[in-house]
Amino acid sequence: MGEPMIRSSMTRRQFGARVLRAGWWSLALTGIAAAWASVRFFWPRTSYTPPTRFLAGRPEDYGPGEVSLRYLESHRVWVVRGDGGIFAIVARCSHLGCRPNWFAEERRFKCPCHGSNFDAEGRVIAGPAPRPLKRAAVSLTPEGQILVDSADQAEHADAVRDPSFLVPLAEGPRRPSAEAHGRARDEGAAASEASFSGHRWKGDLA
Numbered sequence: 001m002g003e004p005m006i007r008s009s010m011t012r013r014q015f016g017a018r019v020l021r022a023g024w025w026s027l028a029l030t031g032i033a034a035a036w037a038s039v040r041f042f043w044p045r046t047s048y049t050p051p052t053r054f055l056a057g058r059p060e061d062y063g064p065g066e067v068s069l070r071y072l073e074s075h076r077v078w079v080v081r082g083d084g085g086i087f088a089i090v091a092r093c094s095h096l097g098c099r100p101n102w103f104a105e106e107r108r109f110k111c112p113c114h115g116s117n118f119d120a121e122g123r124v125i126a127g128p129a130p131r132p133l134k135r136a137a138v139s140l141t142p143e144g145q146i147l148v149d150s151a152d153q154a155e156h157a158d159a160v161r162d163p164s165f166l167v168p169l170a171e172g173p174r175r176p177s178a179e180a181h182g183r184a185r186d187e188g189a190a191a192s193e194a195s196f197s198g199h200r201w202k203g204d205l206a
């Protein structure tokens, strides 16, 4: 008669321990969930879109007629050295916005979506694209670097008349004079960075 009573009392104790353990677990999980919610709340919601202004090397880095794919993935532009100078073509088809591919042997951009063709200047060779590819603004920094601003775009017809969309080769790369160099040194490194004064650019560099 005594043994079953002992068993029954042990079972009750075990049951109590289990309930206690379950309580601790649920408390711990609630704490973890609350901590995660706090982290999510305070975590900065940063956008990692690539900067629209970037340096694209020097004009002499580009060979005659070169269509460079160097900045295609990162900034969605081709930097091109044409007869008149360096310009940047926006990699977005004027039909429905697909990204054309450059075929160097044929010297054509071909759109994979509906077959439009463009020449190396971005002009339409075959439709259905209604207009040439757009251009992005380019300028030369005092240090002789090409500065591309892919946010500043223009239709081809406007861009070819606007000096903001071409870095001419005839002048050659502009280098800062010794005097300008000295001034920049005096103003310190930070001021030197901010002293880029491409005629369209006033902000920080990418």
Ligand code: FES
Pocket: 093, 094, 095, 096, 097, 098, 111, 112, 113, 114, 115, 116, 127, 128, 129
């Ligand atoms: S999106 Fe390029 S041809 Fe249609």
